[in-house]
Amino acid sequence: MRAVICKAYGPPETLTVEEVAAGPPGSGEVQIEVEACGVNFPDTLIIEGKYQIRPEPPFAPGGEIAGRIAAVGEGVEGLPVGLPVIAMTGYGGFAESVTVAAERVMPRPESMDGIVAAGFSMTYGTTIHALVQRAALQPGETLLVLGAGGGVGLAAVELGKRLGARVIAAAGSPEKLAAARAAGADETLDYRTEPLKERVKDLTGGRGVDVVYDPVGGTLFEQAVRATARNGRVLVVGFASGDIPRLPMNLPLLKECAIVGVFWGAFRAHEPEVNTANFQRLFDWHAAGQLAPRIERVLPLAEAPEALQALAERRVIGKIVLTTQAEG
Template identity: 45%
Template sequence: MSEVRMQAVLGHRLESLDDYALDSLPLPEPGPGQVRLKVHSAGLGFADGLLCTGRYQLKPALPFVPGCEFAGVVDALGPGVNGVEPGQRYAATAMGGGCAEFVVVPVSSLVPLPDGLDFARAAAFWVDYTTAFHALRDRARLQSGERVLVLGAAGGLGLAAVQIARLLGAQVIGAASTSDKREAARAAGAQQCLDSSAADWSEQLKILTGGVGVDVIFDPVGGEGFEAAFRRLAWGGRHLALGFAGGGIPALPTNLALLKGAALLGVDIRQFALREPEKAAASREQLARWVDDGTLQPAAGVVYALNDFQSALASTFNRQRIGKTILTVLQE
């Protein structure tokens, strides 16, 4: 009997996106406590580009199949799996594997899809929206009526933060570098926007807040603007550090925190899910309820076909991209 195989995006080095190609791999078999998903869509963001090129904080094993979040249909069950049936719709996360026709994951990683969420949006939803929810509610303890500045407001994570902040009752200022991005942030719910590429953006922010500053900064960008943003915190403000898409890892004069009674708070969704799994599950359940009742409508991403995976991978580093990248593995 001939071996059953599948198509997958595969890289044998962690150096360049050009090292990845469509390849044929044996169909994976689920082991104890695992399920096999037939992948419909995979979500790709900035961190995926870093993983593919060996610049992420963790180095995946080689050969590497990209795609850390994905959505599809249960195809097969491993021994000892209960409560899951073939044909059911789920999303899942893993350290790669989603850019393939099939992927094997622990049953514990599965997230049921709300009825109002198609595979494409589901593949780009859970990580960004759970991260934004955890950051704003749990880490910043955002209160209704507070003012939030979202940096990188037109990226996948930024759009999620704009929507979640509004749902939590905040006033939202979106910072983005182009008019198209600012329009996307407004469409997601930002009441005010500023041009983050302008030399005087910090002064723009001062004017928008009447000189008071913002209560919370949601910052997946880092880079050169980090200190300037922190200086615009109001008394008792909280600066959420979620990543460094802007390039370098910034340093901060600690006297600024003292003078403002302010806090710098790190947000690591991977460790949150590992260390506080019940709380992470409750967050996903709340997000699912919002999707089901129409309170939350996840932002659409930029969609690519599987045979255009190179463009999809390249888009993770494209600073003009609005929303998240979605790779369609199997047409619905």
């Protein structure tokens, strides 16, 4: 099978596409014939040894895939050969076949094609957990989404609206803000040209927002905390800016707001039944046409370096998905 291989930690251009052997699944594992692979920010970190997961090279990056069960190991039930699935692999997904622990695999609706499914799990799974379990977002509350043009940002805009919130989308270009408006944002602001705190205060009549969804980090984080209302919740989702912020702790004291961590991987491991219920809700919304994942580009497996570089440089609106289908 073909796979994108990281032979040594380094930038995307050092990756190669090679033929490697695909071993059979062991006990408690399944082998998946991969249709497509989502490209996510952690993939840009794992190839440089900067992520919390540090596989020893050589390895294939890729933490999110869609495909069909090709073989089942001993002790696995409920995942028959041929079943369409999604899987969170951690790494190894940029390949034509992957073997993964059965608990990391979830059946997907037959109506959801592989391209959409490959870009669905991480963005929507993270976001529904953040907004429902961690923030307890309520109808009528105001949600501020930072990085609203990226994959998780657009998912937060969509899900915020589905949950009944008023959504303010913040991003760094007119094109990204247009995408956020198309996803349902009520208001938008460009934080490269507008002061975030002051603009948010204007949009909320001086009150501030109830929930902040922040996958960006950096200097925006403190500004967003300053723009929260009393009893606000600030969701720490990630650090796409590359800068892990520090916060003067008198701010949450004076504002009586909560800084809330979001670690979807730990949630999946500790509360799998709740995660499954989240996904049933997401699948139902998608089947009803109430979620519209934005896949900006579909590229062949061999163009993984280009995809990762575009993501690292924040040149992507929505998601990039790699396909394993024959390259024409």
